[in-house]
Amino acid sequence: MSEFVLKLSNIVKTFPGVLANDHVDFALFKGEVHALLGENGAGKTTLMNITYGIYKPDSGDMYIDDEKVDITSPHRAMEYGIGMIQQHFSLVPSFSVSENIALGLNEFKLFPKIDMIKKRVKALSEKFGLDVNPNSRIWQLSAGEQQRVEILKLLYMNSKIMILDEPTAILTPQEAENLFKTIREMLKYGASVIFISHKLKEVLEISDRITVMRHGKVAGTIMKDEADEKMLAKKMVGRDVILRIPKNPAHPQKSKLKIKKLWSKGDEGSYAVQGIDLDVKTGEILGIAGVAGNGQRELAEAIYGLRKYTGEVEIDGSKIQPLDVKKRIKKNVAYIPQDRKSVALCGNLPAYYNLFLKIFRSKKFDFNPYLFKPFSLKKSAEKLVKEYQISTSSVNLSVKYLSGGNMQKIVLARELSVDPELIIAVHPTRGLDVGAMEFVYKTLLDARDKGAAVLLIAGDLEEIFTLSDRVAVIYEGKIMGFSEPDESRLEEIGLMMAGIKKEGVEQK
């Protein structure tokens, strides 16, 4: 028997105007975690979609163990023991956990034995430490829990080759640690894993070997022990990347966003935001640290007018009504939501349209008929595509065909390119490669230096520390306290994130 469980040889895949995979060779050894790294748009997801039978390669061969195989659909892939968690989840929100698992089964039946499935799901979740209630509906679950359902699906199907496409992008560091525990557990049971991530630390922690892709080609495969963050970053983007951006001291001026006694309900009907007071000044970045699911999303949505609330939101000293997004756009507020695909983008519309969706409502462009001319829009879009280094074959391409990171860049370009005065950014660098991340950090700091007020919500403390001038910690919908963005305050921040309050905290 050969040493590899999966081998891809000379894979070529083109889309109109793009060579997404350019003669790619890739081998997965039995029992290894093999990380796949590369810039946004490098071709990682495409290569894995080919492996999983979603796309057909233009040319190239695929082997499982020693056998040459022709994988023409995910169904066939599953028969060969290949399972994949997609970059954007594929669960049905209104179905329960067990129903979703039933849907994915190979021997799909019109009347699946849900009780039997439930039993097995329970046994598997205990064995692999994946705590989730089989009766819960998907929409009720946090991102971390949904991730566990996706993994349970793979385990249920006895997948031996597991493809995880950016599984940690939406996870908190603690959840990522749990995922790694599960991965190690799966290896014991004979699985081999392909792991895609932009987080270099994680890649160095979990993988045995690392393959870097660049512009559709393999730039090299390295043993983990021979790699470090700096060289991986360089190999990915072809230049040195500053992983820690230096920042000038902030000069906060007047109050821009004031929130008073804000209460807002989550989707399940209980209060996710419980009486928050905040004051964000022009020229500063206030970071909100916290474990995901403690009201961050609801807080951002309430401020931007997407969710009902009681209490007050003031911009520039004047009160603004709940649910009035138009007003906020007029006040030049930028919003980068947690979920780019369902909140910030229209997948079927071309990239250039998505880049200007909001401008029609803004102060500057209201009722300017010139802007409705597609030609001028496209020209401006092309400029933005260049500036934000969005990899797309054309501004006419529907955004649903862009790579995950490039979708995120479209949102960032639209929101940040119009000199916003107030920026509400939730996980702004989710899914971005290290080069793009550096660019976004610089853009946000630039906006701050030009006088914008920034409310940054992020799960990653490193991101909070890199960008923020002040840190507020949220726990169960309340602000537990404020701190400095400094490594030395890590313990204090960690305690507040766990709900342990600092003595004498001022709620300001």
Ligand SMILES: Nc1ncnc2c1ncn2[C@@H]1O[C@H](COP(=O)(O)OP(=O)(O)OP(=O)(O)O)[C@@H](O)[C@H]1O
């Ligand atoms: N169905 C499609 N139609 C047209 N172009 C596509 C399609 N799928 C992918 N592409 C293009 O192929 C290229 C590679 O995309 P891919 O999604 O594989 O990148 P990636 O390495 O996964 O990036 P990311 O890190 O951002 O997820 C991109 O330029 C993308 O726009």
Ligand SMILES: [Mg+2]
């Ligand atoms: Mg991808």
